[in-house]
Amino acid sequence: MSIFLTTDTHFGHQKMEEYCGRPRGFEFLIYNSFKCLTDQDLLVHLGDVCIENDEKWHLMFIQTLQCKKILIRGNHDKKSNGWYSRHGWDFVCESFSDTLFKKRILFSHTPSRDDGSFDINIHGHFHNNLERLKRKEWVTEGEEERNKHDLANLTEKHKLISLEMNNYQLTKLESLCLKNPS
Numbered sequence: 001m002s003i004f005l006t007t008d009t010h011f012g013h014q015k016m017e018e019y020c021g022r023p024r025g026f027e028f029l030i031y032n033s034f035k036c037l038t039d040q041d042l043l044v045h046l047g048d049v050c051i052e053n054d055e056k057w058h059l060m061f062i063q064t065l066q067c068k069k070i071l072i073r074g075n076h077d078k079k080s081n082g083w084y085s086r087h088g089w090d091f092v093c094e095s096f097s098d099t100l101f102k103k104r105i106l107f108s109h110t111p112s113r114d115d116g117s118f119d120i121n122i123h124g125h126f127h128n129n130l131e132r133l134k135r136k137e138w139v140t141e142g143e144e145e146r147n148k149h150d151l152a153n154l155t156e157k158h159k160l161i162s163l164e165m166n167n168y169q170l171t172k173l174e175s176l177c178l179k180n181p182s
Contacts, residue, residue, distance in 0.1 A: 003100070003173040004037065004067075006030070007046035007109070007124025007161045008074070011057040019140070020127045020164050029168040031061050036170065041067040043170075046124035046161060047074020047109035054079060055087070063088035072096070074109040074125065101177040111153040111160075121158045122176070125150065128164035 009030050016022040023029065037043060043065065050057040062069065071077070071089040081092040095108035097118060106118035110125045126133060126147075133151060138144045161171050 001040050001042060003042045003044060004170040005044050005046065005107075005122065005161050005173055005176070006033075006163065006170050008048045008127055008163060009045070009050065009061075010048055010076070011050035011061060012053050013051035020129065022164065026168065027057075027061070030163060033169045034061070034065055037065055037067040039066040042070065043067050044070045044107055044173075045072065046107060046122070047072050048076040048124070049074075051076055054083075058087040070096070070107075072107055072109055101174060103177055105173075105177075110150045111158045113153045114155050114157055118157065120177070122161060122173075123158060124161050126160055126162065128162050130160055130162075 009027075010016050011027045011030075016026065017024060034043075049062070049071065065088070068090045069088060070091045070093070071084055073081075073084075073092065073094055077084070079087075084092045095106060095112065097104065097106045099105070103119040104117065106112055106121040108121060108123045111123045112118075112121050114121070132139075133143075133147055134154075136144070159176065161176075163169075
């Protein structure tokens with residue numbers, strides 16, 4: 001079994017072309033990366049699956065996957081846990097941790113405060129905007145207020161997963177852990 005990560009797919013959110021420079025039809029680039037998944041694999045989605053038309057996107061892109069699927073709810077995942085479970089997810093949570101590849105890993109949508117319980121916190125949320133946000137270059141109304149708490153949590157233990165910075169491909173957990181020795 002291989003464990004793959006994705007985050008912030010934002011299926012149906014056309015503003016992603018403006019906000020993050022995603023190409024038109026980015027949903028299909030992301031879905032094409034899912035084709036490597038087998039029934040022996042696990043997909044961990046770090047949140048923000050889609051924006052509106054949840055039924056459509058889940059039917060097209062989530063329910064068709066044969067792998068096991070964990071959803072860590074993001075700030076745009078507004079349905080109930082039960083709704084997500086009925087629409088293709090095997091497990092739905094706010095965050096979870098496990099020891100894998102000799103590391104205590106916390107999976108979350110936004111960076112969690114370092115309380116000493118993890119070696120690495122794998123998160124999404126910032127897309128390809130983290131460096132801009134660290135420089136306090138705000139481009140949308142309310143961006144500073146929405147992100148200041150999450151930015152304050154960042155340490156060297158935090159690892160951002162971003163589709164925009166990974167050519168819209170899945171991230172293999174083992175490869176990520178081997179690149180980040182503790």
